[in-house]
């Protein structure tokens with residue numbers, strides 16, 4: 256019984272850990288340096304911006320990550336989305 260409980264707790268902790276690592280907009284801002292070669296940040300603001308949801312924003316960041324080079328990890332994409340949302344889009348959590 257105790258063993259099962261310990262195993263369950265260990266499992267829960269293993270799953271909880273990645274979720275606890277919140278996206279880091281400060282790191283996102285650093286990663287974004289690579290994106291500035293083509294456009295500044297004005298494109299993220301009205302009247303130029305086209306993106307209108309966090310979901311679309313994430314897709315766009317993934318698209319640029321694919322077609323351009325940085326090959327970011329998923330957590331880095333999270334960071335970049337968090338940075339763009341915090342400073343420009345301001346959608347808040349999905």
Ligand code: HEC
Nearest residue numbers: 289290292293294298299303304305306315316319320323
């Ligand atoms: C090779 C040039 C280039 C690079 C590098 C680039 N972008 Fe872009 N990006 C563009 C162009 C051009 C557009 C406008 C496309 C349009 O108007 O449909 C755009 C549009 C966007 C938009 C949509 C803005 C909006 O709200 O309409 C986002 C978000 C974006 N880029 C993010 C990024 C990120 C993040 C990176 C770095 C990983 C990046 N871009 C790197 C050229 C680039």
